[in-house]
Amino acid sequence: MSELNLSPLRRYLPEDLMFLAGQPAVYHCHHFNLFLDQTIDDALGPELGGRLRTRAAREFSHHLLQAVCAKQGAELPPERLQVALELFRLMGHGRLHLDASPSGGAARGTHLHYGFAWHEKYGQKVRRLDPADAFGSGYAAAAIEVAFGLRLGAMNAHEQSCVAMRAPACDITLDATQTLEEPRPFIGEAEAEAATGPAENGLFEDIIGPISNGLKEFTAGVAGDERGLVQAFGVFVTMHLAGYYNRISFDALEAVRAQSPHSEGVLADLLRESGHVCVFNTFGGILLSPEWEGLVGPLVDDPGQILAFCMAMGRALGFGRWIVADFQPERRFVLRTPCSYESTYYRTRFGIAERPVEYFLQGAALAMAQLAHRVHWTARPQLTPEYYQQLFKGGVPWRAEQTRAIVCGAPVSEIVVTRV
Amino acid sequence: MSDRNLERVVEEIPSLRAVFITAMPDCLLYDSWLKADETWTSEEVASYFGDLIRANREGLKALRAWSSEMQVTIESTDVLLVLREVSADFVVSFAFARNAPLGMVRLHVKRALALLDELLPKIRPEERPRALRISEFLTRYAPDAHTALKRAALRSGVPVELLERPEHLSVQQVEQFERSVCAILGLDTLSL
Amino acid sequence: MLATREDDSGGCLTLRLAHSCYRHLIWDCGLVNEEQAARLLSGLSRRYADESRFAWVRELTHPDGHSIVVVPRTGRVQIRLHYLTPHGERERCARQVVGELSAALRCCEPV
Known part of the structure; x- marks a missing residue:
């Protein structure tokens, strides 16, 4: 078995x-x-939300672990478990220790990404009443399923104690179940290609391409440390399964639509907000890092350049071939892409939508316009929660409208951001 | 308080940097005095001090150690704070320079409070709708405050447009709203 | 009081708390010029392990696990303290490392 x-x-x-x-x-x-x-727990409540998140984690981790074990030549249960735990660590999700058989058992997590990061970010502000590591729990269940050749959904997981609730470690119970989930359509490279439009070039392509390639080369070496955490760009980074994000978002939307349709708009708003959160913290953190300065050079306060940089980062982070289709400083920015992780999932699982559903992309585009025009990058600001509030509270002077959507049958998705 | 009354009471107190008077139970700023070079935002400070005194009162009551004479002294790196309830309606917070001698601070606080007790109105301010106070509490303490109302709307099932005007919520909606705020803040109850 | 603004730290390098979510683990030093950056890297080579993956951003590891990141083209120097450094010790530790960096710069000054 080769080293992972x-x-x-x-x-x-x-x-x-x-x-x-x-x-x-x-x-x-x-x-x-x-x-x-x-947001998912706000929409469904902590119990249903936690269950959905655990199941989503289990589903996509199961597919991932099957593929990785096959590639690594891990055939026996101990080998497969070893691969699973090491992969979890390398992806930046923390350390898991498993003590389970096909009939169940327990998992213990240390430095699990969600619980640890929640405690770091919010632990001194609010008390958490429910465990945070549904992803780690679902992953642990999938690890046992794959290690012992069980079907997807054969193992249930439930986090009993969590560092986010001030426990010393995260303890997860694993139980075998006979109630399997309905199989759902698989999403892999072929399905993504089928939902992908033609690649185009946009403005600033001479800047975007080389930076994106440099960042891809850099991130190729990024992996969890001995704790299983990735400390990079001022944040805790994970390599994560897009299927997890998509299933929890779209299933929550479906549930809210069925139970309290008047709340669907608020949920969509908060999913857009997640795009703001990502761009402000991750993109901002990358821009302010010495790694960026070494690769690209010192930052300048030029909105066009900052938007070009955002396109490069989006591509390197695996979000799709984002291009600047149009840009007029202080007035208009058009982001176009032949694919997105949201549209790939939606088209494969639900087909054609009546209206655009790429909420993350919509929020990210709006946040990029705000960051490009309103942040004084050369002053190297601290990207604190207070600064985030300052930039995004009470609405921003931009409006994002999705004018074309792959999920609606268009060849590309396009977000037009205009000054209000 | 009429113009300059507070200033007249406190302006001669050595090492005093600011005074904030918080109207209870709403934790709203009633009046303040700041030394010319201070840049604090009185409205923000006043509400936190009101909450602090309320939490302190509840904690002492749980210990059966509360008395109306209680006074909170905080010695931080940069400031020496003395907080004191004046009747059930007001909390007065004095912020002194950190190096001010504690004995001198206590003496001046006692004298100033005696004068303020005469000047502050005795009529209990009209209590504002509970839903409004819940909303303010949420915004004050929720992480990512600008998304807090939307989060409460999702959790409670009460449309966000209604939560934006909390004074018009029905009794049932107020209960739902309060439960959602407790969940967001990780609290069993809201002490308002 | 933490050094959240430019702060003289005894030597030619200054210290400023950098942006991060890691509670005072990341510190920016003042800029050095290109020639000083080269000298700094050379001066640290005996005590620090060079773990650079790219020429455009060099990363050296302190025996105590702290990292020094140097951007040769701009002279930016960043100290990344090891995560096990106790909270209360972080600023003192950063000052100690920046002192070592300043000393390395001084002792490698061209004659």
């Missing part, structure tokens, strides 16, 4: 969607991860 390394398992489509052993994957920071999970 993320880099050879990672592949970008020419349209810049990223895959890890054939599973759609992206890089996202703890701010985004926590905000999205919180």
Whole structure:
């Protein structure tokens, strides 16, 4: 069995969607991860929300682990468990210790990304009443399923104690179940290609391409430390499964639509907000890093350049081949892409939509316009929660409208951001 | 308080940097005095001090150690704070320079409070709707405050447009709203 | 009081708390010029392990696990303290490392 390394398992489509052993994957920071999970729990309540998040984690981790174990030649249960735990650590999700058989058992997590990061970010402000590590729990269940050749959904997981609730470690129980979930359509590279439009070039392409390639080369070597955490760009980074984000978002939307349709708009708003959170913290953190300065040079306060940089980062993080289709300083910015992780998932699982549903993309585009025009980058600001509030509270002077959407049958998705 | 009354009471107190008077139970700023070079925002400070005194009162009551004479002294790196309830309606907070001698501070606080007790109105301010106070409490303490109302709307099922005008909520909606705020802040109850 | 603004730290390098979510683990030093950056890297080479993956951003590891990141083209120097550094010790530790960096710069000054 060969030593596990993320880099050879990672592949970008020419349209810049990223895959890890054939599973759609992206890089996202703890701010985004926590905000999205919180939104799901706000929408469904902590019990249903936690259950959905655990199941989503189990589903996509199961597919990932099957593929990685096959690639690594891990055939026996101990080998497969070893691969699973090491992969979890390398992806920046923390350390898991498993003590389970096909009939169940327990998992213990230390430095699990969600619980640890929640405690770091919010632990001194509010008390958490429910565990935070549904992703780690679902992953642990999938690890047992794959290790012992069980079907997807054969193992249930439930986090009993969590560092976010001030426990010393995260303890997860694993139980075998006979109630399997309905199988859902698989999403891999072929499905993504089928939902991808033609690649185009936009403005600033001479800047975007080389930076994006440099960043991809840099992130190829990014992996969890001995704790299983990735400290980079001032945040805690994870390589994460896009299917997890998508399933929890779209299933929550469906549930809210069915139970309290008047809340659907608020949920969509908060999913857009997750795009603001990502761009402010991850993109901002990358721009302010010495790594960026070494690769690109010192920052300048030029909105066009900052937007070009955002396109490069979006591509390198695996979000798709983002282009600047149009830009007029202080007036208009048009982001276009032939694919997105949201549209790939939606088209594969739900088909054509009546209206655009790429909420993350919509929020990200709006946040990019705000950051490009309103942040004094050369002063190297501290990207604090207070600064975030200052930039985004009470609405921003921009409006984002999705004018074309792959989910609605268009060949590309396009967000037009205009000054209000 | 009429113009300059507070100033007249406190302006001669050595090492005093600011005084904030918080109207209870709403934790709203009633009046303040700041030394010319201070840049604090009185409205922000006043509400936190009101909450602090309320939490302190509840904690002492739980210990069966509360008395109306209680006074909170905080020695931080840069400032020496003395907080004191004046009747059930007001909390007065004095912020002194950190190096001010504690004995001198206590003496001046006692004298100033005696004068303020005469000047502050005795009529209890009209209590504002509970929903409004819940909303203010949420905005004050929720992480990512600008999304807090939307989060409460999702959790409570009460449309965000209604939560934006909390004074018009029905009794049932207020209960739902309060439960959602407790959940967001990780609290069993809201002490308002 | 933490050094959240430019602060003289005994030597030619200054210290400023950098942006991060890691509670005072990341510190920016004042800029050095290109020639000083080269000298700094050379001066640190005996005590620090060079773990650079790219020529455009050099990363050296202190025996105590702290990292020094140097951007040769701009002279930016950043100290990344090891995460096990106790909270209360972080600023003192950053000052100690910046002192070592300043000393390395001084002792490698061209004659």
